[in-house]
Amino acid sequence: MTATRVAVLLPYPFDRAFDYALPDGMNVAPGQIVTVPLGKRMVPGVVWDAPADSSVPDHRLKPVAAVLETPAFPDTLRQFIDWVANYTMAPRGEVLALGLKANLLDPPPDRYGWVAGAATPTTKRREAVLAALAALDRPDTAALAAAAAVSPGIIRAMADAGLLRPARRDQGAAKLDPDAAPPILSPDQTGAADALRTSIAAATFSVTLLEGVTGSGKTEIYCEAIAQCLRQNRQALVLLPEIALSAQFTARLAARFGAAPTLWHSALSPTARRANWHAIATGTAQLVLGARSALFLPFTDLGAIIVDEEHEAAYKQEDGVIYHARDMAVVRARLSGAGCILASATPSLESSINAEAGRYRHITLTARHGGAAMPRIETLDLRATPPERGKFLAPPLIEALAANLAGGGQSMLFLNRRGYAPLTLCRACGHRLNCPNCTAWLVEHRAHTSLLCHHCGHTERQPTLCPSCSAEHSFVPIGPGVERIAEEVADLFPAARRIVMASDVMTTPDQAAAAIRAIVAHEIDIIIGTQMIAKAWHFPDLTLVGVVDADLGLGGGDLRAGERSAQLLHQVAGRAGRAALPGRVLLQSYTPDHPVMRALCSGDLASFRTAEAALREPGHWPPFGRLAALIVSADLHDVADQAANALARTAPRSDVIVLGPAPAPFAMLRGRHRRRLLLRAPRGIALQPVIRDWLVRADVPGAARIDIDIDPISFL
Numbered sequence: 001m002t003a004t005r006v007a008v009l010l011p012y013p014f015d016r017a018f019d020y021a022l023p024d025g026m027n028v029a030p031g032q033i034v035t036v037p038l039g040k041r042m043v044p045g046v047v048w049d050a051p052a053d054s055s056v057p058d059h060r061l062k063p064v065a066a067v068l069e070t071p072a073f074p075d076t077l078r079q080f081i082d083w084v085a086n087y088t089m090a091p092r093g094e095v096l097a098l099g100l101k102a103n104l105l106d107p108p109p110d111r112y113g114w115v116a117g118a119a120t121p122t123t124k125r126r127e128a129v130l131a132a133l134a135a136l137d138r139p140d141t142a143a144l145a146a147a148a149a150v151s152p153g154i155i156r157a158m159a160d161a162g163l164l165r166p167a168r169r170d171q172g173a174a175k176l177d178p179d180a181a182p183p184i185l186s187p188d189q190t191g192a193a194d195a196l197r198t199s200i201a202a203a204t205f206s207v208t209l210l211e212g213v214t215g216s217g218k219t220e221i222y223c224e225a226i227a228q229c230l231r232q233n234r235q236a237l238v239l240l241p242e243i244a245l246s247a248q249f250t251a252r253l254a255a256r257f258g259a260a261p262t263l264w265h266s267a268l269s270p271t272a273r274r275a276n277w278h279a280i281a282t283g284t285a286q287l288v289l290g291a292r293s294a295l296f297l298p299f300t301d302l303g304a305i306i307v308d309e310e311h312e313a314a315y316k317q318e319d320g321v322i323y324h325a326r327d328m329a330v331v332r333a334r335l336s337g338a339g340c341i342l343a344s345a346t347p348s349l350e351s352s353i354n355a356e357a358g359r360y361r362h363i364t365l366t367a368r369h370g371g372a373a374m375p376r377i378e379t380l381d382l383r384a385t386p387p388e389r390g391k392f393l394a395p396p397l398i399e400a401l402a403a404n405l406a407g408g409g410q411s412m413l414f415l416n417r418r419g420y421a422p423l424t425l426c427r428a429c430g431h432r433l434n435c436p437n438c439t440a441w442l443v444e445h446r447a448h449t450s451l452l453c454h455h456c457g458h459t460e461r462q463p464t465l466c467p468s469c470s471a472e473h474s475f476v477p478i479g480p481g482v483e484r485i486a487e488e489v490a491d492l493f494p495a496a497r498r499i500v501m502a503s504d505v506m507t508t509p510d511q512a513a514a515a516i517r518a519i520v521a522h523e524i525d526i527i528i529g530t531q532m533i534a535k536a537w538h539f540p541d542l543t544l545v546g547v548v549d550a551d552l553g554l555g556g557g558d559l560r561a562g563e564r565s566a567q568l569l570h571q572v573a574g575r576a577g578r579a580a581l582p583g584r585v586l587l588q589s590y591t592p593d594h595p596v597m598r599a600l601c602s603g604d605l606a607s608f609r610t611a612e613a614a615l616r617e618p619g620h621w622p623p624f625g626r627l628a629a630l631i632v633s634a635d636l637h638d639v640a641d642q643a644a645n646a647l648a649r650t651a652p653r654s655d656v657i658v659l660g661p662a663p664a665p666f667a668m669l670r671g672r673h674r675r676r677l678l679l680r681a682p683r684g685i686a687l688q689p690v691i692r693d694w695l696v697r698a699d700v701p702g703a704a705r706i707d708i709d710i711d712p713i714s715f716l
């Protein structure tokens with residue numbers, strides 16, 4: 001008798017589904033989640049649509065152990081996983097693992113989130129929590145703390161005091177209400193909202209680029225698209241580039257829809273993850289706010305995907321499955337028959353070109369909401385008015401800070417560099433302190449009294465003797481990081497209330513939420529931060545922004561250096577003067593005539609993009625052509641060279657241009673030696689088949705690893 005075979009894809013780095021035998025009396029359909037033996041373990045897997053693999057004889061097949069009660073993986077998600085694996089060339093099981101983890105599959109927790117208890121609040125803060133609770137649907141601690149703008153400790157204290165009790169699963173979930181608190185839109189905004197509503201109402205695939213200046217109300221407008229999606233009983237997904245933003249957005253969405261969105265990001269507790277995953281898989285979660293991995297959730301019926309700050313490089317996942325969440329959001333929307341909305345004040349060249357070519361719809365908003373003016377942006381020429389020796393703030397910026405402080409205004413200093421100093425040098429011999437594992441300098445972090453590699457995490461104490469010349473106490477910090485700027489500000493304005501915001505000092509969304517609350521409440525005078533403070537924040541009292549080093553992003557020879565720099569600095573500038581008071585922005589620069597500085601000061605980013613496009617089009621550089629990178633790495637540099645040369649010898653010859661091999665931007669990273677080959681081709685040519693064929697032909701030593709990065713965005 002022949003066994004009934006079923007193909008099961010496992011969430012591990014295997015490209016294909018494996019065959020298992022279906023025991024008598026057990027029935028499965030594609031998408032169902034099962035447990036199967038793998039070696040000595042029992043692992044979860046998804047019944048896949050792949051044809052049976054007859055190479056394994058029946059008697060060697062292992063049986064499916066159990067079919068889980070968990071809702072099945074929808075067809076659209078399986079198609080998406082196949083598509084992503086095929087495009088990124090990652091093993092299909094590894095892509096599956098982005099959406100399926102063993103610990104998600106247990107039944108959802110019985111008690112989850114909070115409801116009001118019997119006791120009566122005694123403080124204003126506790127009252128505020130209960131008020132926020134009334135507007136939310138059994139939020140977990142983090143969501144409730146964010147909505148009420150208190151610390152999570154308060155929530156726990158309230159539970160101890162009987163003001164809050166854990167919610168039970170069987171208590172019906174409050175629904176989001178599309179009409180809970182709609183804004184009154186301006187005529188411009190109304191036009192944009194109508195267009196988005198119509199595209200969502202059509203319940204078919206479309207992509208819209210929502211381009212609007214900072215503070216124009218893009219968030220309010222895409223909420224109208226979400227409202228439409230909710231009215232049609234379809235699920236909506238909002239992607240954010242950084243989880244630190246999720247607290248402020250949770251509160252905004254909860255206020256708009258009368259109940260909190262369902263969160264999805266790496267900082268959730270395991271219980272919250274499991275509860276949220278099940279809510280999404282059963283369709284009770286109507287609106288999901290998440291990081292890029294939320295694209296791999298088992299939505300039952302996804303009607304809208306919004307990618308906020310679509311130009312952000314943070315949407316590119318750089319390890320494991322290397323994918324761009326903005327591009328994959330478009331694919332997910334297509335497979336789901338959903339509307340995709342890409343929102344930005346500074347769209348990527350990719351999206352602008354797609355909009356211009358008519359592949360995407362295009363909506364633009366040119367004015368800030370409520371009559372707020374765009375900030376005045378000026379360069380501050382560091383050649384003419386340099387900072388004092390060993391300092392980094394030039395006199396005109398110091399004056400502006402002093403005046404703003406005296407007038408009760410809030411200021412922000414932006415420097416996209418964590419730590420105290422990016423380089424530590426021996427004064428006696430010039431020796432630089434490098435990472436032993438990477439081609440990189442060690443960054444001094446005074447907050448942790450250590451030197452840190454930002455690439456591999458290596459830390460060490462500063463040596464007392466120079467390892468090169470044995471001079472004693474000879475090390476000097478070179479250049480500034482945000483900690484050093486904070487020190488300079490403390491010297492200049494000892495009475496000013498300061499806060500440093502950077503990913504290494506604010507590691508959780510809760511910490512970020514507490515900081516944001518303090519800033520909005522104007523308990524802070526000067527905010528000093530990295531790119532963490534650049535995005536999407538709305539600080540009503542912020543009127544002065546100083547960019548400490550506007551030239552920083554322009555070096556490095558990266559294809560997108562200019563574009564990225566313009567986007568980032570425009571975003572930072574856009575934090576200023578968003579409410580009643582006008583904003584001013586000072587860009588400290590040694591190259592005030594650079595096209596990026598000119599575009600920022602004039603506000604004419606469109607012309608800048610046109611100029612960028614003109615530079616890229618002739619050579620088929622993205623977005624006018626296709627690019628892929630092959631990164632060869634090995635423990636020994638000989639092996640890395642051998643592998644890179646083997647690839648070079650068999651390089652495809654056709655319309656595809658192969659550049660390299662060259663040392664990768666970090667010739668050594670985490671102790672591995674790296675070489676890079678770059679493939680470039682006109683838009684009409686798919687690079688994946690070329691690469692597949694090439695890898696079969698090339699004789700690459702087994703000790704070398706090859707990582708494939710389709711559409712690379714970080715490279716030299």
Ligand SMILES: Nc1ncnc2c1ncn2[C@@H]1O[C@H](COP(=O)(O)OP(=O)(O)OP(=O)(O)O)[C@@H](O)[C@H]1O
Pocket residue numbers: 183184185186189212213214215216217218219220221344345369535536537538574
């Ligand atoms: N029609 C409206 N009614 C009331 N408030 C509005 C309206 N439109 C915008 N706002 C408010 O103006 C501020 C800026 O709007 P929003 O954050 O949506 O802009 P944005 O375009 O997303 O900005 P950015 O690109 O800088 O993130 C917010 O506080 C928002 O609530």
Ligand SMILES: [Zn+2]
Pocket residue numbers: 435436437438440453454455456457458670
């Ligand atoms: Zn390192």
